[in-house]
Amino acid sequence: MNTTSLNKSILHQKKQELDFLHHFHGLGYDLIDLSAIEKFDWTTLSSDDLGLMTERHKWQHEGALYALRSDWTNAIVRYRQKYQLHSETIAYSGPIYTLTTEKHQYGLETFTGDVNKQMAVLKQMVNYIKDTLTLPLSVAVISHNTLLKNLLSETELNDALTRKYIQERNRDALKAKLGEEHPIIDLMAQPAAEQANYVKTNMPHLKRHIEEMNHWEKILIEEKVSYVYGDMLALPSQSYYKGISIQLYAEDQVEPIASGGQYSSPSNAFGIGLNI
Amino acid sequence: MITIALSKGRQLKDFINYLEEKELTDWSSALNAISRELVVELPDVRFLLVKGEDVPVYVEEGVADLGITGSDVLFEQDRQINNLMDLPFGYCHFAVAAKAPQDTYPVVATKYVNFTKNYFDSIMQPVKIIQLKGSVELAATIDMADAIMDIVQTGTTLKENGLYEQIQLDEINARLISNKHAYFAKNDEIQTIMNQLRMN
Numbered sequence A: 001m002n003t004t005s006l007n008k009s010i011l012h013q014k015k016q017e018l019d020f021l022h023h024f025h026g027l028g029y030d031l032i033d034l035s036a037i038e039k040f041d042w043t044t045l046s047s048d049d050l051g052l053m054t055e056r057h058k059w060q061h062e063g064a065l066y067a068l069r070s071d072w073t074n075a076i077v078r079y080r081q082k083y084q085l086h087s088e089t090i091a092y093s094g095p096i097y098t099l100t101t102e103k104h105q106y107g108l109e110t111f112t113g114d115v116n117k118q119m120a121v122l123k124q125m126v127n128y129i130k131d132t133l134t135l136p137l138s139v140a141v142i143s144h145n146t147l148l149k150n151l152l153s154e155t156e157l158n159d160a161l162t163r164k165y166i167q168e169r170n171r172d173a174l175k176a177k178l179g180e181e182h183p184i185i186d187l188m189a190q191p192a193a194e195q196a197n198y199v200k201t202n203m204p205h206l207k208r209h210i211e212e213m214n215h216w217e218k219i220l221i222e223e224k225v226s227y228v229y230g231d232m233l234a235l236p237s238q239s240y241y242k243g244i245s246i247q248l249y250a251e252d253q254v255e256p257i258a259s260g261g262q263y264s265s266p267s268n269a270f271g272i273g274l275n276i
Numbered sequence B: 001m002i003t004i005a006l007s008k009g010r011q012l013k014d015f016i017n018y019l020e021e022k023e024l025t026d027w028s029s030a031l032n033a034i035s036r037e038l039v040v041e042l043p044d045v046r047f048l049l050v051k052g053e054d055v056p057v058y059v060e061e062g063v064a065d066l067g068i069t070g071s072d073v074l075f076e077q078d079r080q081i082n083n084l085m086d087l088p089f090g091y092c093h094f095a096v097a098a099k100a101p102q103d104t105y106p107v108v109a110t111k112y113v114n115f116t117k118n119y120f121d122s123i124m125q126p127v128k129i130i131q132l133k134g135s136v137e138l139a140a141t142i143d144m145a146d147a148i149m150d151i152v153q154t155g156t157t158l159k160e161n162g163l164y165e166q167i168q169l170d171e172i173n174a175r176l177i178s179n180k181h182a183y184f185a186k187n188d189e190i191q192t193i194m195n196q197l198r199m200n
Helices: A003-025 A045-053 A072-082 A115-132 A154-158 A161-167 A171-178 A184-187 A190-204 A203-221 B010-021 B026-032 B051-059 B071-076 B113-122 B137-139 B156-160 B186-195
Strands: A030-032 A037-040 A060-062 A064-068 A089-097 A102-108 A137-144 A227-231 A244-250 A259-265 A269-276 B002-007 B039-041 B045-050 B066-072 B081-098 B108-109 B129-132 B145-150 B164-179
Touching: A003 A030, A003 A089, A003 B108, A064 A102, A064 A115, A064 B186, A072 A102, A072 A203, A072 A259, A072 A269, A102 A115, A115 A137, A115 A203, A115 A244, A115 A259, A115 A269, A115 B081, A137 A203, A161 A171, A161 B137, A161 B145, A171 A184, A171 B081, A184 A190, A190 A227, A190 B186, A203 A227, A203 A244, A227 B186, A259 B045, B002 B010, B002 B051, B002 B186, B010 B026, B010 B066, B010 B081, B010 B164, B026 B045, B045 B051, B051 B066, B051 B071, B051 B081, B066 B071, B066 B081, B071 B081, B071 B113, B071 B164, B081 B113, B081 B186, B108 B113, B113 B129, B137 B145, B145 B164, B156 B164
Parallel strands: A030 A089, A137 A227, B002 B045, B002 B066, B108 B129, B108 B145
Antiparallel strands: A037 A064, A060 A064, A089 A102, A102 A269, A137 A244, A244 A259, A259 A269, B039 B045, B066 B164, B081 B145, B081 B164
């Protein structure tokens, strides 16, 4: 990249970030900015905190543990556990760091259990991607983070190997571990596009979860997302993800352009972040 | 367009034979015709010919949507990929091999450090692991290690170096893997390929 195009690219990125914040501030969102360095107390680390630590840059200084922000929603959850935030909807932008990458994330959060208000946030994000970023959305994946809780025993759900096989969609290994008769084995044999229907037909006790997923699916279909899949095998990365989770893919892109979902800490909420 | 990363060498030959068996002749003819090319393009698919150990890297990074590699490679690498299904070739197994049986094997040479550590942890025996990149048999032959942990197909190489299989461990075969996001983003195409490659 020559100097001129590099300058243009940097200016474009900065402008895009500012445009995002202006756009959603204009729609009534309050803006929030948090430090990219987060401080933890060794004695009050939660299992969620510990779970994320393997993916974060962290260091110790004067008895406290510090880590670089790796996920905006997690940072906001921790902020809200400590301080009062009076806004119902917020927008943010800033870097997130994994052990090997730095990304810029723009996102929205709404702190309400009202599903219609949560859906309105999703719609606004989808419209922003389509209309302002002019990126057509080709695929959306919707999952329900409590679905597997109803298919697996607590022991199975907490077993590291079982979780790994589910996350890897490794049906052969899971069959050897849980047995051919286990309901998840038949479910995994179905093509991804047909798994939701299979659950609806064969697992009536999970009907409520599928209906919830269908409700969200409808919005994305209305917003002209070409393919909407239901993922029946989602395992939440954090314990506070207890509801719907959504990933949106732009045309010809392998990484999701946006991902988010419902969570429940310290109160019911919904968030969605754009990965630029 | 789907991109598939394949292991070069013996596994590629096995894959071509399997394609012929499944009458996927467009793919098998194109792969049979290669000499030193690393990329093979067909109208609906692009093959990347890479080292077996690198297949999961290409898939995890999203450069390839699908990959075919041995389960030994997947055992050793903790990659964020979908490990979708068995393919009926590349059969062999992990084994501990030594000159003679011993009650314990305190020093083990191997390419497969994680697998070896997990195995000795599972039998609650401490082990010193010496990581080698190749010619692993030599380490036990010249007594640098009490045993080696390696993959064994026929056992000929072991015998030629005065070693014998002492403990037979996990079976290995080829696996179809996918990028986590491509699995959904290109689900139609991936599902078609899975159906075509599925064992009867």
